[in-house]
Amino acid sequence: DAKTTQPPSMDCAEGRAANLPCNHSTISGNEYVYWYRQIHSQGPQYIIHGLKNNETNEMASLIITEDRKSSTLILPHATLRDTAVYYCIVRPDFGNEKLTFGTGTRLTIIP
Amino acid sequence: DAGVIQSPRHEVTEMGQEVTLRCKPISGHNSLFWYRQTMMRGLELLIYFNNNVPIDDSGMPEDRFSAKMPNASFSTLKIQPSEPRDSAVYFCASSPLVGVYNEQFFGPGTRLTVL
Numbered sequence: 001d002a003k004t005t006q007p008p009s010m011d012c013a014e015g016r017a018a019n020l021p022c023n024h025s026t027i028s029g030n031e032y033v034y035w036y037r038q039i040h041s042q043g044p045q046y047i048i049h050g051l052k053n054n055e056t057n058e059m060a061s062l063i064i065t066e067d068r069k070s071s072t073l074i075l076p077h078a079t080l081r082d083t084a085v086y087y088c089i090v091r092p093d094f095g096n097e098k099l100t101f102g103t104g105t106r107l108t109i110i111p
Numbered sequence: 112d113a114g115v116i117q118s119p120r121h122e123v124t125e126m127g128q129e130v131t132l133r134c135k136p137i138s139g140h141n142s143l144f145w146y147r148q149t150m151m152r153g154l155e156l157l158i159y160f161n162n163n164v165p166i167d168d169s170g171m172p173e174d175r176f177s178a179k180m181p182n183a184s185f186s187t188l189k190i191q192p193s194e195p196r197d198s199a200v201y202f203c204a205s206s207p208l209v210g211v212y213n214e215q216f217f218g219p220g221t222r223l224t225v226l
Contacts, residue, residue: 036215043115043202043217044154087154097142097206097213098167101154 003027003090009106018075020105022088025069032091033064034099035073037084044087044101047073083109115218117203123224129191132221135184136205144204144215145178145188154202160186161208193225 005023012018024033035047048055048062050071055062061074075082087104116135124130136143144159158168163180171178175194180186190197200220206213 038154043204043220044215045217046214049214097144097159097161097208098156099144099215100156103153 003100004088004102006086006088006102006105008103009108011108011110012075012078013110014080015077018078018082018107018109020073020075020086020088020107021070022073023070024088024090027068027090028092030092033062033068033071034089034091035060035062036087036089036099036101037082038087038104039081039084047086049091078107078109080109080111083107115203115205115216117201117218117221119221120219121222121224123226124193125226126194127192128225129189130193130197130223130225132188132201132203132223134186134188134203134218136186136203137216138184139207140205140216141183141208142206142213142215143180143186144206145186146202146204146217147199148202148220149199157188190223193223195225198223198225 032049032051034049036044038044048057048060050062050064064071085104085106087101089099118133142161145157146154148154157170158178159166160180178188200222202217202220204215204217206215
């Protein structure tokens with residue numbers, strides 16, 4: 001049962017901001033939005049997570065709409081090393097550590 | 112910090128053979144996860160442990176698969192007998208069992224090929 005919907009692929013020019021959308025229209029009030037990415041031949045890597053406020057860390061920013069039905073991951077200055085598959089995941093509240101990965105968005109950074 | 116360690120990195124075996132994959136989680140982490148990734152099915156959670164106790168094994172495909180965590184620093188995933196459809200990359204991940212959220216740290220994976 002897919003809880004998130006992401007575009008299968010996107011391109012972004014190097015140095016520009018990459019904006020990756022995610023729809024999660026059935027999200028519950030106590031569910032968090034997580035973003036992971038997987039660079040080719042590596043294990044997934046945590047990027048950021050949020051509940052309802054916008055979040056920023058050294059890797060990215062996460063913008064969650066007020067109704068929480070969608071979010072956008074922003075990589076402010078994309079580099080070639082950001083080429084990866086990006087997964088948007090809705091995770092149940094504390095007590096259930098499962099992460100269910102969908103098909104993600106394959107982001108290609110163009111030189 | 113060495114991160115999550117998995118061995119072997121690559122395994123090629125013949126159908127019917129027993130395969131054992133190994134994982135050493137990050138020291139101090141209380142949760143351990145086994146995932147399988149294939150082109151057809153993507154990244155799937157097989158089983159996870161909290162404090163060495165299996166919590167959810169609903170993703171384990173069938174009785175040929177078994178996982179153990181005898182102590183906090185070691186886990187195994189065993190396939191017996193192996194079949195060609197088990198060919199995949201198997202990832203182990205660990206996380207601290209604290210707080211409201213958990214960031215999972217993934218190992219480099221074991222690429223299994225069953226001929």
